[in-house]
Structure formats: C-alpha cells, structure tokens
Amino acid sequence: MIRPFDFDGDRFDRSRRIDWLDVNAISQTKVLMVGAGALGNEAGKNLALSGFRNITVVDMDTVAVSNLSRCLFFRESDAADERFKAELVADGINGLAGGRSARAVTAPIEEAASDLFRGSDVVLGCLDNVLARTHVNGQSYRAGKLYVDGGMEGLTGRVMVVRPPDGACLQCGMNKSHAKVASLRFSCTGVETVFHEPRLAAEITTTSVLAAIMVREIAKHTSGRDDLMLSNMLYYDGKQNRMEELEISRNPDCLVHHN
Ligand SMILES: [Zn+2]
Numbered sequence: 053m054i055r056p057f058d059f060d061g062d063r064f065d066r067s068r069r070i071d072w073l074d075v076n077a078i079s080q081t082k083v084l085m086v087g088a089g090a091l092g093n094e095a096g097k098n099l100a101l102s103g104f105r106n107i108t109v110v111d112m113d114t115v116a117v118s119n120l121s122r123c124l125f126f127r128e129s130d131a132a133d134e135r136f137k138a139e140l141v142a143d144g145i146n147g148l149a150g151g152r153s154a155r156a157v158t159a160p161i162e163e164a165a166s167d168l169f170r171g172s173d174v175v176l177g178c179l180d181n182v183l184a185r186t187h188v189n190g191q192s193y194r195a196g197k198l199y200v201d202g203g204m205e206g207l208t209g210r211v212m213v214v215r216p217p218d219g220a221c222l223q224c225g226m227n228k229s230h231a232k233v234a235s236l237r238f239s240c241t242g243v244e245t246v247f248h249e250p251r252l253a254a255e256i257t258t259t260s261v262l263a264a265i266m267v268r269e270i271a272k273h274t275s276g277r278d279d280l281m282l283s284n285m286l287y288y289d290g291k292q293n294r295m296e297e298l299e300i301s302r303n304p305d306c307l308v309h310h311n
Contacts, residue, residue: 063150064103074275078103081274084168084197086110086161086188087178088137090122090254091202094263095178096141097124100148102271107145107154108168110161111138122256162187169195174270177201178263180252182226189214189222190308200269202262206253207290209262212300213269213282220284224303258290 059065064075083104085092088111099107115123115130115137125144126137138156145154157164161184169175175192177199179185185201192199192214199214201222214221265286272280285298302309 067103072275072277072280073271075103077276078271078274079105081270082106082108082171082173083176083270084108084110084172084174085141085176085178086184087180088141088156089113089119089178089180090256090259091178091180091204091263091266092137092141093123093125093144094256094259095176095202095267096145096154097148098263098267099176099270100145100153102267104270105149105151105153107142108157108172109138109142109145109154110157110159110164110168111136111141112158112160113137115140122254122259160184166191166195169197172197174273175199176266176270178266179203185222186226192216193221193308198270198273200266202266204252204254204258204262204288206255207258209258209288209290211262211265211269211282211286211288213284215284218302220300220302221306221308223308224306225285225300258288261288261290 067073067075081104083099083106085095085099085107088096088109092109092111096109114134115126117128117131119126120128120131125140130140136156136158138158142154142156146152157168169191175188175197177185177188179188189199189201193216196216201212201214203210212222212225269281272278282297284300287296287298
C-alpha cells in the first residue's frame with residue numbers, strides 16, 4: 053500500500069530535516085580517510101550513515117586480536133586470516149551504504165600517489181602515529197585540502213581542523229618532542245630510521261566521541277557551513293566530561309608552509 057506521505061521511504065528523510073546539513077553535497081564529496089583502525093572504523097560508520105558515497109580508505113595494516121575491542125567492522129576470524137583493515141572498513145561502509153561507496157588502498161600512505169590527495173575534496177586523519185600524521189598533514193596542505201585529524205590517549209583526545217592556505221597546520225602545533233620523532237624518519241643522512249612509538253591506552257567510547265566530531269566537522273564543511281566549524285582545535289577530556297576549543301597559531305617557521 054502506498055501511503056500519501058511516505059516519510060519513511062527515503063533513507064535520508066530525517067537528515068534532510070536538519071537545516072545545516074546538505075545531503076546531496078555530502079553524497080558527492082570525495083573523502084580520503086587515512087587509517088582504518090579504531091578511529092577509522094567509527095569514522096567509516098559515521099561517513100556511511102551520513103550519506104558520504106565516495107570514500108577512499110588507506111591503511112597497510114592487517115587486523116590483530118587487540119583491535120577487536122574497538123572496531124565494529126572486524127571479527128575474530130579477520131585476525132586469524134590476516135585481513136587488511138582498509139578492505140574490511142571499505143566493505144563495512146559499502147554494506148551500510150547499500151552500494152559501492154568505498155574503496156581500499158592497502159599501501160603505506162607515504163607510498164600512495166599524491167593524486168590521492170589532489171583527487172579528494174577533504175582528508176580525514178584516523179592515525180595513531182606522528183610520522184604518518186606529519187606526512188598526511190603536509191600532503192593535504194600542499195594539495196590545498198581541508199584536513200581533519202583525530203588523536204587520543206585513554207579518556208582524552210583532540211580533533212584538529214587544518215585549513216590551507218592560511219590556517220595553522222598540525223606541525224605548527226607540535227611540540228619539540230613530536231618534531232624530533234617526525235624528524236627521525238626523515239633524517240638528513242637519507243637513511244630511514246625505524247622508530248617504535250609506545251602503544252597508547254585506547255577504548256571505544258572515547259574513540260566514538262572523537263570520530264563523531266571529526267565526521268560532523270567534515271559534514272559541516274561539505275554543507276557549506278564553515279561558520280559552524282571548529283576554528284582549529286578541540287580538546288576532549290572524558291574523565292571530567294569537558295570539551296575546550298583551543299587556538300593554535302600559525303607558526304611562521306613551520307616548514308609545511310614553505311614548500
Ligand atoms: Zn604549519
């Protein structure tokens with residue numbers, strides 16, 4: 053039976069009622085999501101349900117059993133079968149979206165073509181290490197693409213929005229020890245240095261909060277509502293239930309702006 057007002061026949065009926073959200077623009081936006089771990093799983097779910105339909109997921113890792121406490125698209129058998137995280141997240145997105153909306157790239161982001169950045173509209177950083185973050189920050193900035201990066205430790209985390217060509221970037225806000233870690237990889241000897249960062253405490257509820265904020269910022273930008281966005285950094289403290297917006301100034305000596 054056809055009802056006279058079939059509000060429930062449209063997957064995005066409720067989304068279309070939100071005045072700042074442009075569902076049509078969202079469906080056409082090309083998202084580059086780097087990292088398919090805990091944040092990537094949550095962000096991928098949010099992208100799919102928000103209506104993003106052109107997503108590239110980049111991650112070179114395979115599933116480990118320790119990922120299973122935070123990743124809705126991974127199963128125990130995926131760890132045993134050494135499945136690629138990027139492929140599972142892309143499959144998960146496609147399942148939720150009801151069609152082919154995501155594709156996987158199972159290479160290190162440092163080796164992925166810079167076309168990936170130029171060919172995207174926005175970049176989402178779901179990474180767990182400084183090296184990859186620094187790389188994605190630089191590539192996005194040079195390609196002139198909005199970059200939204202998330203990071204967390206235990207119950208705290210932060211989301212940073214990087215807007216080229218004038219905004220502060222991730223490296224502008226890095227302290228000296230971050231910069232040192234980043235520089236280890238690209239030392240002037242030309243020899244790549246392997247640096248092992250310690251594993252961080254991580255759990256799903258903090259991951260969910262941060263991934264939700266990240267995808268919401270991307271949705272605002274895509275909907276033409278930059279006026280509603282973070283100016284650049286949001287700090288989240290799940291222990292105190294506090295959020296605070298911080299201002300990171302553009303560092304005139306930051307190398308990212310001089311290349
Ligand atoms: Zn910078």
